Amino acid sequence: xxxxxxxxxxxxxxxxxxxxxxxxxxxxxxxxxxxxxxxxxxxxxxxxxxxxxxxxxxxxxxxxxxxxxxxxxxxxxxxxxxxxxxxxxxxxxxxxxxxxxxxxxxxxxxxxx
Amino acid sequence: xxxxxxxxxxxxxxxxxxxxxxxxxxxxxxxxxxxxxxxxxxxxxxxxxxxxxxxxxxxxxxxxxxxxxxxxxxxxxxxxxxxxxxxxxxxxxxxxxxxxxxxxxxxxxxxx
Numbered sequence: 150x151x152x153x154x155x156x157x158x159x160x161x162x163x164x165x166x167x168x169x170x171x172x173x174x175x176x177x178x179x180x181x182x183x184x185x186x187x188x189x190x191x192x193x194x195x196x197x198x199x200x201x202x203x204x205x206x207x208x209x210x211x212x213x214x215x216x217x218x219x220x221x222x223x224x225x226x227x228x229x230x231x232x233x234x235x236x237x238x239x240x241x242x243x244x245x246x247x248x249x250x251x252x253x254x255x256x257x258x259x260x261x262x
Numbered sequence: 263x264x265x266x267x268x269x270x271x272x273x274x275x276x277x278x279x280x281x282x283x284x285x286x287x288x289x290x291x292x293x294x295x296x297x298x299x300x301x302x303x304x305x306x307x308x309x310x311x312x313x314x315x316x317x318x319x320x321x322x323x324x325x326x327x328x329x330x331x332x333x334x335x336x337x338x339x340x341x342x343x344x345x346x347x348x349x350x351x352x353x354x355x356x357x358x359x360x361x362x363x364x365x366x367x368x369x370x371x372x373x374x
Contacts, residue, residue, distance in 0.1 A: 182361075182362075184364075191350075191364060191365075191366045191367060192305070192350065192364040192367075194361050194362065194363065194364070197361060205360060205361040206361075207361065239304060239305070241305075247354060247360070247361055247362040248292065248293065248354050248360075248362075249310075250295065250307040250310055251295070251297075251305075251307060251362070252307065253297075253304040253305045253306070254304060255303075255304050256304055
């Protein structure tokens with residue numbers, strides 16, 4: 150079974166731009182969660198999608214948004230990028246939700262100049 | 263809000279020594295998950311504990327879930343260089359499909 154696939158792996162943007170990250174979950178997994186990982190803040194939960202609906206949300210500003218498609222693939226968008234948005238963005242999928250084991254992708258390393 | 267803490271933040275051990283990391287939640291957890299992240303890698307699921315007082319073993323790794331379901335520990339016997347990485351505990355905030363809060367992690371270095 151293929152694992153969680155995230156694209157792109159690396160991204161360099163400048164302040165004020167916007168970015169879209171993509172995540173393809175493991176086949177059959179309906180829950181997709183997004184996390185931001187930085188050295189100082191650890192793994193911070195962004196949001197979770199299940200059956201194309203946002204089911205849970207973390208404490209991030211509205212600049213961070215996401216969506217899920219009918220095939221469970223998910224995208225995350227960050228608008229008006231700030232220097233502090235530089236981080237590793239990880240996507241994780243699970244069968245039904247975060248109460249079950251999560252399988253992480255390799256992440257997208259976003260650098261803001 | 264719910265907080266999940268881990269101690270220690272860093273641990274350096276000589277190869278062959280034992281290692282333990284502790285995880286504490288400010289609220290009762292329905293279950294606890296443990297993940298390992300190698301340097302440059304992504305978190306990988308290790309185990310999930312559900313029952314109060316549960317103990318599970320995976321080769322040299324022993325996981326415990328406290329009686330009150332608010333704390334957990336991971337013990338590694340006779341560490342090896344392959345054990346290097348950051349170990350995270352994670353627990354759901356409330357009901358079954360609520361978001362999961364990750365602890366800050368314990369970074370393990372093993373000196374050969």
